[in-house]
Amino acid sequence: xxxxxxxxxxxxxxxxxxxxxxxxxxxxxxxxxxxxxxxxxxxxxxxxxxxxxxxxxxxxxxxxxxxxxxxxxxxxxxxxxxxxxxxxxxxxxxxxxxxxxxxxxxxxxxxxxxxxxxxxxxxxxxxxxxxxxxxxxxxxxxxxxxxxxxxxxxxxxxxxxxxxxxxxxxxxxxxxxxxxxxxxxxxxxxxxxxxxxxxxxxxxxxxxxxxxxxxxxxxxxxxxxxxxxxxxxxxxxxxxxxxxxxxxxxxxxxxxxxxxxxxxxxxxxxxxxxxxxxxxxxxxxxxxxxxxxxxxxxxxxxxxxxxxxxxxxxxxxxxxxxxxxxxxxxxxxxx
Amino acid sequence: xxxxxxxxxxxxxxxxxxxxxxxxxxxxxxxxxxxxxxxxxxxxxxxxxxxxxxxxxxxxxxxxxxxxxxxxxxxxxxxxxxxxxxxxxxxxxxxxxxxxxxxxxxxxxxxxxxxxxxxxxxxxxxxxxxxxx
Numbered sequence: 222x223x224x225x226x227x228x229x230x231x232x233x234x235x236x237x238x239x240x241x242x243x244x245x246x247x248x249x250x251x252x253x254x255x256x257x258x259x260x261x262x263x264x265x266x267x268x269x270x271x272x273x274x275x276x277x278x279x280x281x282x283x284x285x286x287x288x289x290x291x292x293x294x295x296x297x298x299x300x301x302x303x304x305x306x307x308x309x310x311x312x313x314x315x316x317x318x319x320x321x322x323x324x325x326x327x328x329x330x331x332x333x334x335x336x337x338x339x340x341x342x343x344x345x346x347x348x349x350x351x352x353x354x355x356x357x358x359x360x361x362x363x364x365x366x367x368x369x370x371x372x373x374x375x376x377x378x379x380x381x382x383x384x385x386x387x388x389x390x391x392x393x394x395x396x397x398x399x400x401x402x403x404x405x406x407x408x409x410x411x412x413x414x415x416x417x418x419x420x421x422x423x424x425x426x427x428x429x430x431x432x433x434x435x436x437x438x439x440x441x442x443x444x445x446x447x448x449x450x451x452x453x454x455x456x457x458x459x460x461x462x463x464x465x466x467x468x469x470x471x472x473x474x475x476x477x478x479x480x481x482x483x484x485x486x487x488x489x490x491x492x493x494x495x496x497x498x499x500x501x502x503x504x505x506x507x508x509x510x511x512x513x514x515x516x517x518x519x520x521x522x523x524x525x526x527x528x529x530x531x532x533x534x535x536x537x538x539x540x541x542x543x544x545x546x547x548x549x550x551x552x553x554x555x556x
Numbered sequence: 557x558x559x560x561x562x563x564x565x566x567x568x569x570x571x572x573x574x575x576x577x578x579x580x581x582x583x584x585x586x587x588x589x590x591x592x593x594x595x596x597x598x599x600x601x602x603x604x605x606x607x608x609x610x611x612x613x614x615x616x617x618x619x620x621x622x623x624x625x626x627x628x629x630x631x632x633x634x635x636x637x638x639x640x641x642x643x644x645x646x647x648x649x650x651x652x653x654x655x656x657x658x659x660x661x662x663x664x665x666x667x668x669x670x671x672x673x674x675x676x677x678x679x680x681x682x683x684x685x686x687x688x689x
């Protein structure tokens with residue numbers, strides 16, 4: 222017996238039982254049967270044809286008008302069959318796209334994954350969580366000689382285009398020569414790359430900094446990036462870590478201002494993406510002071526624990542629904 | 557009936573004639589009622605495309621027999637503007653002609669075999685086959 226014959230027989234059974242005693246039970250079985258039809262991808266006009274076939278057998282003396290009316294119904298169902306098949310084909314396509322995005326996302330993760338380096342003088346903590354499948358935030362650590370450089374970037378724009386753009390930034394940064402590791406010069410270089418290669422409706426903000434352990438100096442520059450914080454241990458105070466500069470990709474000739482800061486024992490440099498400060502709770506956006514208060518709350522823990530705890534609290538505040546990619550980095554001078 | 561029969565398509569009434577021709581032949585070949593309805597719908601769509609986009613053309617229906625395998629072939633011919641981007645018109649959701657909103661991908665799904673050839677400013681030839689199961 223073919224699958225179709227089995228269906229015909231089942232339909233005939235159900236229908237004749239129903240016609241004898243019109244019970245809710247049989248109707249319920251009919252509803253379950255329709256699920257089976259969908260599973261087997263039976264289209265609407267096939268079901269009508271099945272009905273006609275069964276009616277022919279149950280009522281061989283059916284009036285001709287009745288019989289003809291079924292043919293008319295069949296013809297009228299063809300459009301629904303069209304729509305049904307188009308729906309199936311679009312659904313297949315969507316599944317295919319989704320699995321492709323899945324692959325791309327995991328590829329991006331592998332490509333952009335930056336190991337947090339071991340660095341004797343600094344205690345480093347990082348958390349970076351995408352809001353959707355692909356992360357539009359990017360962070361990168363590079364150890365070169367004795368110094369450590371750190372970059373945080375955010376694409377204005379979300380999803381796949383942002384992620385593709387991020388990959389380009391990574392390779393542009395990797396290919397810059399090491400002597401250009403001075404933050405403001407690096408930004409100028411990247412700015413030219415972005416201006417030339419990225420569509421004008423996409424902008425990238427970036428913060429770049431280099432810590433030199435001999436001088437205990439932190440050199441930095443910013444391209445329109447969300448300001449981080451600087452914690453001055455001696456005063457026990459948090460300050461905004463402001464680095465002014467135009468976002469990358471606006472104008473080819475943009476220059477960036479070099480900044481530097483002395484880092485003393487116990488001081489912290491806190492870098493973030495706007496996903497941290499644009500956390501939205503039922504009361505509206507959270508304030509930068511609230512982020513500071515959270516950091517202060519966990520300040521005595523190792524850096525990695527601080528960022529993880531801050532993320533967990535903000536995530537909980539938002540009902541575990543991140544609206545934007547979230548990146549938070551803390552560098553604390555140990556010795 | 558193994559010679560090709562054609563219907564000229566110039567107005568909406570000719571679509572009905574093309575359907576009638578297709579249905580008669582499908583019935584004669586032994587297609588069931590669902591397949592008859594699918595074949596005539598495919599003919600409707602193709603004839604409608606001719607009427608809407610080429611102005612005039614013809615629909616030919618022929619029975620086929622390949623090594624004992626029987627079927628029916630619809631050929632839609634026109635000397636209209638042709639289709640610049642065939643790949644586009646074969647995408648779901650591209651068509652805007654109204655009708656059933658099914659377009660060429662719908663026709664392709666209704667039939668077993670489907671091929672299209674089109675040259676800009678020369679015309680379009682679409683052929684679609686349904687096999688008797």
